Amino acid sequence: MDLSRPRAKSQRTIYLDYNATTPLEPEVLTAIQTALQTAWGNPSSSYEAGKKAKAAIDTARTNIAKMVGGKKEDVIFTSGGTEANNMVILTAMRHFWNSFPEAQGGGDTENGPTQHRSVKPHIITTNIEHDSVRLPLEAFQKEGRIDVTFVPASKLTGRVEVQDILAAVRPSTCLVTIMMANNETGIIMPIADIMRAVRSVNSENRSAPQPRILLHTDAAQTIGKVPVDVEELGVDYLTVVGHKFYGPRIGALYIRGLRQDTPLYPMLYGGGQEDNYRPGTENTGMIAGLGMAASLVNQNLEKYESHMREVRDYLEQQLKDRFGSSVHFNGRLTGSERIPNTCNVSILGRGLQGQRVLSRCPHLQASVGSACHSHNINRPSHILLAIGIPCEVAGNALRLSVGRHTTTDDIDLIIQDLQEAVTAITAEE
Numbered sequence: 266m267d268l269s270r271p272r273a274k275s276q277r278t279i280y281l282d283y284n285a286t287t288p289l290e291p292e293v294l295t296a297i298q299t300a301l302q303t304a305w306g307n308p309s310s311s312y313e314a315g316k317k318a319k320a321a322i323d324t325a326r327t328n329i330a331k332m333v334g335g336k337k338e339d340v341i342f343t344s345g346g347t348e349a350n351n352m353v354i355l356t357a358m359r360h361f362w363n364s365f366p367e368a369q370g371g372g373d374t375e376n377g378p379t380q381h382r383s384v385k386p387h388i389i390t391t392n393i394e395h396d397s398v399r400l401p402l403e404a405f406q407k408e409g410r411i412d413v414t415f416v417p418a419s420k421l422t423g424r425v426e427v428q429d430i431l432a433a434v435r436p437s438t439c440l441v442t443i444m445m446a447n448n449e450t451g452i453i454m455p456i457a458d459i460m461r462a463v464r465s466v467n468s469e470n471r472s473a474p475q476p477r478i479l480l481h482t483d484a485a486q487t488i489g490k491v492p493v494d495v496e497e498l499g500v501d502y503l504t505v506v507g508h509k510f511y512g513p514r515i516g517a518l519y520i521r522g523l524r525q526d527t528p529l530y531p532m533l534y535g536g537g538q539e540d541n542y543r544p545g546t547e548n549t550g551m552i553a554g555l556g557m558a559a560s561l562v563n564q565n566l567e568k569y570e571s572h573m574r575e576v577r578d579y580l581e582q583q584l585k586d587r588f589g590s591s592v593h594f595n596g597r598l599t600g601s602e603r604i605p606n607t608c609n610v611s612i613l614g615r616g617l618q619g620q621r622v623l624s625r626c627p628h629l630q631a632s633v634g635s636a637c638h639s640h641n642i643n644r645p646s647h648i649l650l651a652i653g654i655p656c657e658v659a660g661n662a663l664r665l666s667v668g669r670h671t672t673t674d675d676i677d678l679i680i681q682d683l684q685e686a687v688t689a690i691t692a693e694e
């Protein structure tokens with residue numbers, strides 16, 4: 266890229282925050298509109314209008330099941346990833362109490378749950394989870410209803426390691442919930458290895474009075490970026506988040522052997538939809554859109570993955586060429602892999618806090634960390650600190666996540682922006 270030429274002022278803005286959310290693909294928008302226009306009936310109605318709606322939902326469920334390598338009868342729809350994650354956590358708690366009523370120490374009283382159960386359900390997770398896993402666990406732990414182990418991610422690899430999860434297992438452990446990839450660093454967790462190891466604990470030395478350890482992964486940041494296969498992962502539950510793979514803002518939950526092998530407790534009670542697991546008249550339009558988004562992943566995943574990886578790697582090469590030893594890639598650690606679209610990078614130097622740099626990049630829409638922590642933009646990301654990134658480096662972090670249609674020309678434009686921002690800020694210091 267020739268930086269000597271004066272840059273013509275482009276009006277384009279480049280969106281590089283695809284881990285926060287993605288736009289709808291045109292085919293998805295069309296599928297939504299078509300369903301709203303032609304499949305508007307109540308899916309529970311037995312006449313033609315209802316049958317059309319039910320058929321649209323069935324097609325979507327089939328596509329989503331295929332996308333994650335599961336059976337369509339093992340997929341239910343939710344309002345999004347947050348609901349799906351909360352549903353898994355509450356299911357594990359209720360399944361524990363229903364399986365071991367003595368653990369409740371007399372069960373719930375008229376004043377609410379007993380505060381001091383003899384044995385509490387124990388849940389294992391990590392210290393780098395999304396808030397829709399971290400916060401319910403913290404809340405229920407604070408209420409004295411569960412015990413939780415937040416296993417720290419390795420500061421060497423940036424991911425949680427099998428031996429550290431196994432070390433946290435105890436007789437009352439009823440759920441292991443670990444995200445498949447982190448939304449800020451892009452680092453992929455060794456889910457298949459972890460679940461295989463925990464399953465062996467489940468089968469070997471857990472006597473009848475001990476609960477089966479249920480296994481969940483939040484696949485929000487991997488679907489549409491890398492292959493996701495529930496058989497390979499060995500999970501009982503898997504969370505699907507539509508707005509991360511160019512779909513609408515609803516979600517789905519995969520449950521292995523729903524109705525037979527793996528429990529699921531409803532969070533809502535109502536009209537019996539989704540076999541009473543998730544009642545409420547179905548959001549047919551959005552479900553059709555989610556199904557189309559899944560269909561596009563089924564057809565194009567390899568192309569999506571290779572393109573995003575190519576553009577992300579080009580971005581990182583340009584950053585190295587432009588800033589040399591002043592760049593630190595926060596998600597590139599020995600011993601772990603990343604999803605192909607994510608670059609978490611700090612440009613080292615006085616005054617180069619991530620948000621300050623972004624504010625000087627007129628053509629760039631990106632973030633310093635997760636959107637739900639954007640109110641903390643002037644505090645270093647707790648995720649980066651958790652994996653051992655020094656505070657002064659974490660404070661300069663930029664999270665750049667490319668999309669299916671990001672081009673190297675886009676990257677050239679934002680590199681120029683970053684160069685000019687860094688030069689200007691450095692001159693002010």
Ligand SMILES: Cc1ncc(COP(=O)(O)O)c(C=O)c1O
Nearest residue numbers: 345346347395397448483485506
């Ligand atoms: C890793 C992860 N899990 C869960 C969620 C929550 O999904 P939703 O926004 O659909 O509730 C998100 C994104 O928002 C996410 O990035």
Ligand SMILES: O=C(O)CC[SeH]
Nearest residue numbers: 284285448635636637
């Ligand atoms: O990582 C993001 O921005 C989405 C979750 Se808040």
